[in-house]
Amino acid sequence: MEYYYPVCGVVVRLIMGLNVTQKILKDHLVEGELKAGEKIAIRIDQTLTQDATGTMAYLEFETLGVARVKTKLSVSYVDHNTLQTDFKNADDHLYLQSIAAKYGIHFSRPGNGICHQVHLERFGVPGQTLLGSDSHTPTQGGIGMLSIGAGGLDVALAMAGQPFHMTCPKVLNVRLEGKLRPWVSAKDIILEVLRRLSVKGGVGKVIEYSGPAVKSLSVADRATITNMGAELGATTSVFPSDSKTRDFLKAQGRGENWVEIKADKNCEYDEGIVISLDKLDPMVAQPHMPDNVVAVKKLKGKKVTQVAIGSCTNSSYRDLMVVAKMLKGRTVHPGLSLLVSPGSKQVYKMISDNGALATMIEAGARILESACGPCIGMGAAPNSEGVSVRTFNRNFKGRSGTADAGIYLVSPETAAACALTGALSDPRHVAKKLGIKPKSISLPKKFDINDNMVIFPMSPAKSKKIEIVRGPNIAPLPNFDPLPGSLSGVVLLKTGDNITTDDIMPAGARILPLRSNIPAISEFVFERVDKEFPSRAKNVSGGFVIGGANYGQGSSREHAAIAPKYLGVKAVIVKSFARIHMANLINFGILPLVFKNISDYNKIDQGDELEVDTSELHGDIIVVNKTKGTRIVVTHSMGPRDIEMMAAGGTLGYAASMAASS
Ligand code: MIC
Ligand code: SF4
Numbered sequence: 328m329e330y331y332y333p334v335c336g337v338v339v340r341l342i343m344g345l346n347v348t349q350k351i352l353k354d355h356l357v358e359g360e361l362k363a364g365e366k367i368a369i370r371i372d373q374t375l376t377q378d379a380t381g382t383m384a385y386l387e388f389e390t391l392g393v394a395r396v397k398t399k400l401s402v403s404y405v406d407h408n409t410l411q412t413d414f415k416n417a418d419d420h421l422y423l424q425s426i427a428a429k430y431g432i433h434f435s436r437p438g439n440g441i442c443h444q445v446h447l448e449r450f451g452v453p454g455q456t457l458l459g460s461d462s463h464t465p466t467q468g469g470i471g472m473l474s475i476g477a478g479g480l481d482v483a484l485a486m487a488g489q490p491f492h493m494t495c496p497k498v499l500n501v502r503l504e505g506k507l508r509p510w511v512s513a514k515d516i517i518l519e520v521l522r523r524l525s526v527k528g529g530v531g532k533v534i535e536y537s538g539p540a541v542k543s544l545s546v547a548d549r550a551t552i553t554n555m556g557a558e559l560g561a562t563t564s565v566f567p568s569d570s571k572t573r574d575f576l577k578a579q580g581r582g583e584n585w586v587e588i589k590a591d592k593n594c595e596y597d598e599g600i601v602i603s604l605d606k607l608d609p610m611v612a613q614p615h616m617p618d619n620v621v622a623v624k625k626l627k628g629k630k631v632t633q634v635a636i637g638s639c640t641n642s643s644y645r646d647l648m649v650v651a652k653m654l655k656g657r658t659v660h661p662g663l664s665l666l667v668s669p670g671s672k673q674v675y676k677m678i679s680d681n682g683a684l685a686t687m688i689e690a691g692a693r694i695l696e697s698a699c700g701p702c703i704g705m706g707a708a709p710n711s712e713g714v715s716v717r718t719f720n721r722n723f724k725g726r727s728g729t730a731d732a733g734i735y736l737v738s739p740e741t742a743a744a745c746a747l748t749g750a751l752s753d754p755r756h757v758a759k760k761l762g763i764k765p766k767s768i769s770l771p772k773k774f775d776i777n778d779n780m781v782i783f784p785m786s787p788a789k790s791k792k793i794e795i796v797r798g799p800n801i802a803p804l805p806n807f808d809p810l811p812g813s814l815s816g817v818v819l820l821k822t823g824d825n826i827t828t829d830d831i832m833p834a835g836a837r838i839l840p841l842r843s844n845i846p847a848i849s850e851f852v853f854e855r856v857d858k859e860f861p862s863r864a865k866n867v868s869g870g871f872v873i874g875g876a877n878y879g880q881g882s883s884r885e886h887a888a889i890a891p892k893y894l895g896v897k898a899v900i901v902k903s904f905a906r907i908h909m910a911n912l913i914n915f916g917i918l919p920l921v922f923k924n925i926s927d928y929n930k931i932d933q934g935d936e937l938e939v940d941t942s943e944l945h946g947d948i949i950v951v952n953k954t955k956g957t958r959i960v961v962t963h964s965m966g967p968r969d970i971e972m973m974a975a976g977g978t979l980g981y982a983a984s985m986a987a988s989s
Contacts (some may be wrong), residue, residue: 344591347565348498348533351473351588355456357490363497363597364531366966368490372399372455374482377442379407379703379834380460380884382419382843384479385426386804387979388486389795392986395431395787397488402433402450402781404442408839409698410705415840418798422843424782429793430486431784439780440671440697443467443639447550448673449778452584453568453576458485462557462883462907463639463720469550470575471568471588473533476557478885478911480979489982492968494906496562499524499532500596503540505605509765510754512649513548514641514718514738517555518610519602522620526825527877529561530906532598536566537590540604545770546575547643554640555720558617560880560905580776609741609753611716614733615724616825623741629751631735633715634659635666636742637695638702641718642670644677646739648768651683653743653754657761659691660749666707668695677775692746704728704835716745721881723829725855728836802844805893807916809976814897814918814939816870820857821933824875828908830856831879832887842886849890861894869895871939873931876901879908888915892977898939900950900961902928913969916977920948920961927959944970 345353352361352369359367374396376384381403403423408416420437427434435445442459443466451457453471457464460482467474477491485491501520520534534556536549544552549566556564566572568588576585608622636642636650647669659665667687669675675697678684688694701707702719708728709715715727715734722734735751744757758765784790822830832838833854841848853860864870872891878901879887888911891899898918902925912919918941922928931937935954945967950959965973975981 344594346498346535346590346594346596347471347567347588348473348496348535349594351454351456354454359495361495363495365495366492366968367495368492369456371458371485371491373450373457374398374401374485375442375446375457375459375461375464376403376479376482377407377461378405378419378423379839379842380479381423382801383885383889384460384483385423386843387480388430388483390804390979390983390986391483391487393487395790396486398486399455400433400450401486402435402446403427404435404445405437406441406698407703407705408842409437409696410836412836413840414798415800418800419843421796421798422801425793425796427782428785429790429795431787431790433784434782436780436782438672438697440673441639441642441699443554444642444670444674447546448579448671448774449781453572454586454588458482458491460883462881463554465556465561465563466550466554466639468553468556468563468565469546470572471566473563473565475563476883476907478883478888478907478914480885480914481910484982493562494531496531496533497597498535499529500599501534501536502538502599502601503536503604504538504601505540505603506543507604507607510740510758511607511609512738512740513544513551515607515610516602516604517552518612518620518736519607521558521612521618522610523600524559525618526558526616526880527560529556529559530877532561534559534561534564535590535596536564541566542569542571545645546572547645550643551640555617558720560877562906574770578771578774609738609755611741611751612722612736614722614735617720617722617736623737623751623753626751627753630662630714631716631745631750632663632713633666633709634663634742634746635701635707635715635717635719636739637668637670637700638719639670640720641739642668642674644674644771644774645768646718647674647678648683650739650743651678651686652766653740653747653763654690654692655686657690657747659746662749663746665692665746666695666701667692668700669697671697672780673775677771680775701727703839705839706836716742716751718742723827723881725833726829730855800840800843802846804979805845807892807976807980810916810941810974812942814941815937816897817867818873818931818933818935818937819864819870819896820853820860821873821931822856822875824902825877825880826874827881828879828884828887829881832884832890845889845893848886849893852890852894864894864896869897871937872896872899873928874899874901875928876903878904880905883907885911885914888912888917892917913965913973914978916973918973919965920963923947923960923962930955930957930959944973
């Protein structure tokens with residue numbers, strides 16, 4: 328049964344009961360109708376940025392002319408670019424610190440930990456909204472927060488007090504039943520979801536978890552699941568906020584932040600799947616996609632040369648305690664290297680106080696700092712043709728820093744089992760063989776709370792006096808022109824399906840330091856796909872890119888739009904887009920077009936000369952393939968606001984000119 332009622336002057340369609348997603352969206356809706364597929368805008372309570380996307384986000388924020396952030400809370404984290412091989416990353420950190428001081432932003436210093444883990448511990452609030460310039464922002468769904476990953480510009484706009492514009496998602500329910508068996512854990516649940524739904528399965532949807540088994544999962548477990556929900560292409564993932572959430576927040580000294588949020592009994596979901604936890608086995612995502620999932624036992628015995636434990640997916644107190652218990656009194660297999668990066672200073676301190684860190688060191692683990700590290704190719708690249716087993720969330724080809732290495736994504740239990748045996752191993756068999764008793768890790772009554780590595784905002788009067796520190800690595804933002812009435816040029820590149828933003832704009836220790844310098848970083852666009860791309864694009868003054876399905880999945884990095892734009896890319900024509908990348912293309916004035924008839928993908932080749940009529944963007948658009956003498960109909964999912972931005976050459980120019988005129 329449906330009825331309509333007004334919220335903020337807008338008519339909202341309501342089903343009888345509401346699910347968690349609908350409740351939070353309804354509370355934050357400022358524009359549009361809560362109907363899947365409609366364009367809506369929501370109020371953003373909190374924002375987060377990290378250093379690899381943050382420099383660009385704050386350069387953009389500066390152009391908006393706002394004196395202080397207008398959110399309830401904004402945090403700037405330094406966790407990605409912590410390998411300082413020259414001045415660049417260190418310069419970026421100082422820029423970020425001075426920006427935070429000037430604009431009333433919390434600053435989480437390098438060493439304090441990975442943004443998503445720290446945010447969960449210290450800042451996330453159930454029922455609120457969070458926009459983060461990192462695709463794993465949905466981690467906070469583990470405590471019932473509606474947390475969405477976006478490009479830096481969208482986060483900058485939210486800091487300036489503007490709502491976040493998005494497509495109202497469908498809600499897909501994952502009902503969890505039964506009980507996990509020993510040595511099977513939360514990571515295996517999300518790997519099973521990925522196996523069933525694929526890396527495209529969450530596009531346009533929020534994944535909402537429910538069912539009797541939810542109460543058996545700790546906040547750390549839930550956060551592992553919502554974190555890796557990013558790999559489904561989902562808008563976000565969310566759990567209810569219940570007594571487990573309350574106990575977690577209390578143990579973090581933040582009991583007052585707790586509110587209960589549960590789905591109404593008679594609520595409805597657009598789609599649903601059921602997972603029986605008692606039937607789950609330890610799972611593994613094989614190279615080179617997070618949905619290439621099989622049971623670990625299928626790969627039993629495969630020789631492993633590296634094991635890496637950490638990342639925002641699996642580096643909590645719970646995860647590292649499990650690993651320490653398995654390693655206790657044993658030695659890491661001589662055929663591999665074991666790397667461990669704790670998720671936050673809090674986790675690091677607690678495992679060092681209780682001896683678990685010493686246990687890992689004794690077993691031969693190489694302990695890294697509390698940061699993203701190997702997950703984003705910042706050191707610890709595997710050997711040639713290496714087999715690296717990781718507790719991370721992404722295994723895209725080349726992301727580890729070694730092009731021909733194979734990355735296998737697993738739970739901490741499986742990772743520790745592999746570290747002991749030197750081969751892919753089911754932790755149940757290893758535990759049995761070595762006589763390790765299953766023992767659940769209980770939540771500490773009180774976590775070690777010390778926010779001394781967070782610099783809190785100062786008074787507006789003091790902030791005013793702060794000078795922004797701009798080292799030579801901070802290059803000014805390029806200007807982009809309004810969209811002309813027609814676009815012409817050649818097809819610079821034609822790609823297949825599931826192209827990631829790591830393919831478009833690679834990261835890693837060599838390239839990440841250039842994140843605040845668009846002219847410099849643009850030299851690496853599509854480096855792993857086609858090394859000649861940047862020079863070809865510049866030689867012919869830009870052109871078009873043709874792609875397959877799910878183009879731009881993965882990281883939220885807006886550099887995957889700004890840098891191609893800088894090289895002259897005018898439009899990207901694909902079978903389908905990933906959400907964040909499409910928004911980033913619009914923000915920087917690259918036309919995101921979709922084949923109306925998917926088979927037309929075969930009618931365009933690299934090198935063909937195209938002409939696109941852009942005089943009218945409302946409705947279908949005609950692409951003339953001058954080389955082949957054919958006409959192709961393409962479409963798009965831009966709403967009226969997007970079209971206005973696109974015509975102005977992108978959102979930044981539009982927003983900055985609005986700010987200047989007001
Ligand atoms: C990632 O996991 O790919 C990153 C690095 O955290 C990115 C952000 C970035 O590219 O800086 C993400 O997930 O959005
Ligand atoms: Fe950092 Fe990896 Fe998490 Fe991205 S996925 S935020 S690089 S730990």
